[in-house]
Amino acid sequence: xxxxxxxFSEIIAHCKEYGYIFPSxxxxxxxxxxxxxxxxxxQLKKNIRDYWWKSMTQLHENIVGIDAAIFMHPxxxxxxxxxxxxxxxxxxxxxxxxxxxVDHLIESHAEILAHEGKKEEEFALLKAMExxxxxxxxxxxxxxxxxxxxKCAVSxxxxxxxxxxxxxxFDTQLGSVAGEADKIYLRPETAQGxxxxxxxxxxxxRMKIPxxxxxxxxxxxxxxxxxxxxxxxxxxxxxxxxxxxxxGTEMQWYNYWKTERLKWHESLGIPAEKLRxxxxxxxxxxxxxxxxxxxxxxxxxxxxxxxxSRTDFDLKQHQELSKKxxxxxxxxxxxxxxxxxxxxxxxxxxxxxxxRLFLTVISMSYAEEKWKKEDGTEDSRVVLKIPAKIAPxxxxxxxxxxxxxxxxxxxxxxxxxKQSFYTFYEEKDSIGKRYRRMDAIxxxxxxxxxxxxxxxxxxTIRYRDTMIxxxxxxxxxxxxxxxxxx
RNA sequence: GCGGAAGUAGCUCAAUUGGUAGAGCGAUAGCCUUCCAAGCUAUAGGUCGCGAGUUCGAGACUCGUCUUCCGCUCCA
Numbered sequence: 001x002x003x004x005x006x007x008f009s010e011i012i013a014h015c016k017e018y019g020y021i022f023p024s025x026x027x028x029x030x031x032x033x034x035x036x037x038x039x040x041x042x043q044l045k046k047n048i049r050d051y052w053w054k055s056m057t058q059l060h061e062n063i064v065g066i067d068a069a070i071f072m073h074p075x076x077x078x079x080x081x082x083x084x085x086x087x088x089x090x091x092x093x094x095x096x097x098x099x100x101x102v103d104h105l106i107e108s109h110a111e112i113l114a115h116e117g118k119k120e121e122e123f124a125l126l127k128a129m130e131x132x133x134x135x136x137x138x139x140x141x142x143x144x145x146x147x148x149x150x151k152c153a154v155s156x157x158x159x160x161x162x163x164x165x166x167x168x169x170f171d172t173q174l175g176s177v178a179g180e181a182d183k184i185y186l187r188p189e190t191a192q193g194x195x196x197x198x199x200x201x202x203x204x205x206r207m208k209i210p211x212x213x214x215x216x217x218x219x220x221x222x223x224x225x226x227x228x229x230x231x232x233x234x235x236x237x238x239x240x241x242x243x244x245x246x247x248g249t250e251m252q253w254y255n256y257w258k259t260e261r262l263k264w265h266e267s268l269g270i271p272a273e274k275l276r277x278x279x280x281x282x283x284x285x286x287x288x289x290x291x292x293x294x295x296x297x298x299x300x301x302x303x304x305x306x307x308x309s310r311t312d313f314d315l316k317q318h319q320e321l322s323k324k325x326x327x328x329x330x331x332x333x334x335x336x337x338x339x340x341x342x343x344x345x346x347x348x349x350x351x352x353x354x355x356r357l358f359l360t361v362i363s364m365s366y367a368e369e370k371w372k373k374e375d376g377t378e379d380s381r382v383v384l385k386i387p388a389k390i391a392p393x394x395x396x397x398x399x400x401x402x403x404x405x406x407x408x409x410x411x412x413x414x415x416x417x418k419q420s421f422y423t424f425y426e427e428k429d430s431i432g433k434r435y436r437r438m439d440a441i442x443x444x445x446x447x448x449x450x451x452x453x454x455x456x457x458x459x460t461i462r463y464r465d466t467m468i469x470x471x472x473x474x475x476x477x478x479x480x481x482x483x484x485x486x
Numbered sequence: 487g488c489g490g491a492a493g494u495a496g497c498u499c500a501a502u503u504g505g506u507a508g509a510g511c512g513a514u515a516g517c518c519u520u521c522c523a524a525g526c527u528a529u530a531g532g533u534c535g536c537g538a539g540u541u542c543g544a545g546a547c548u549c550g551u552c553u554u555c556c557g558c559u560c561c562a
Binding site: 012028029084092286402430431432435 | 488512521522523552553
């Protein structure tokens with residue numbers, strides 16, 4: 001474990017040193033749990049996003065994309081349950097340092113009262129709690145806890161902090177006049193942008209159930225503690241797809257996407273043994289089935305993607321609060337020859353964290369290698385074995401020396417290739433050193449132009465992962481790399 | 487949020503018991519021309535995380551603060 005943690009520190013350091021990830025506003029000491037993507041990071045992130053987008057939309061004729069705004073009508077979050085469930089009064093026990101949700105703490109005490117047969121006290125306590133919660137009376141809640149001598153299960157004391165509100169949604173004002181009525185939230189998930197557009201897309205795209213709507217975009221959560229590098233950030237990017245199905249078929253589709261999504265991660269190049277399912281036992285208010293796909297990060301197996309069967313909770317809620325019907329007319333004929341008719345579709349959601357997937361790719365790619373050279377001395381390298389199809393740069397073009405016309409040949413090759421993929425040109429320093437630099441940023445292929453190139457139009461291609469070199473025709477370089485990255 | 491550890495150049499680290507910051511690597515420019523980093527020359531780069539305090543004098547001591555890592559907690 002200690003080694004693995006060290007490895008994580010090295011991965012973080014490597015990300016910064018080679019232009020993948022920088023702490024946000026670092027010259028001002030940074031901002032807690034906010035990070036910027038650097039010149040190589042942005043490219044990798046974009047490639048991962050594009051790979052997801054293409055596999056969702058281009059390869060599924062019944063899935064289309066949208067790009068909803070981050071700002072949404074405040075009632076959206078009332079409907080989704082975020083306003084009621086996403087902000088909870090909390091209290092800490094000073095002795096055990098354990099934190100409780102105030103309602104959970106009081107409710108568990110009420111249960112004890114019930115077991116002791118004190119029904120009236122139980123009822124009075126819960127009633128008092130509900131009244132205080134409704135008024136947001138935090139001082140009253142603390143007094144209620146103290147008056148009832150509710151103890152921490154760990155320390156057994158009543159030494160409590162004040163009750164504090166943790167709202168996980170960021171808010172801001174719409175319009176220049178500040179006021180309660182203008183308060184809007186930064187979306188804590190992208191899903192709601194899809195739900196509120198369900199009918200727009202269905203009608204204008206003439207979509208037939210089952211169909212999906214995909215979206216990538218930023219979401220914001222004011223986490224109490226956000227840590228572990230880019231694993232849990234306050235601003236993060238989601239890649240979500242909501243799949244609308246006929247009620248009663250949701251488990252079938254849930255299982256379909258559960259399988260499909262795991263396959264997708266493997267197709268990206270993530271080793272199967274580093275992935276696993278984790279079924280949710282405790283389900284969220286909107287779900288009737290939920291599973292996580294977890295990846296073994298340097299700090300353990302953690303959630304990478306969630307697949308949720310969200311029932312018709314969201315559409316039903318939006319229908320109720322917006323007073324607009326969000327139903328679908330199904331023309332499929334029943335046994336009696338009549339159409340199925342109107343219903344609110346059920347939803348199966350796949351939701352993957354792009355930043356987490358980025359960290360996954362970096363984690364699985366990072367390697368420190370050592371070996372013995374022919375003369376017996378040790379050699380080593382740090383290499384990012386990023387799958388070629390998502391690597392920031394695909395090909396480095398390196399003239400062996402920077403004269404005798406070799407740079408000119410190299411630049412011609414670069415001009416030919418850069419229309420098709422990202423290339424990197426470098427003529428400084430020894431060839432070995434340049435290979436090491438390309439290893440460090442994860443460039444899968446290097447081509448070296450030497451004097452022989454001028455005689456027979458061949459070049460050396462060097463493969464990052466194996467360090468094997470081959471002699472190929474200069475004219476074949478572009479096609480070979482194109483083939484390897486597709 | 488609580489507890490532990492850390493913060494000196496891009497990186498890894500130095501700086502005798504407090505006496506106004508050094509090295510290696512890296513980077514840049516030039517030389518050399520060599521298919522797996524570490525040849526030669528030169529150059530750039532640090533108000534020692536930030537702010538106070540103690541002191542004649544603080545990178546070092548004290549307090550506060552910010553950031554990061556670890557554990558707990560949180561993650562509808």
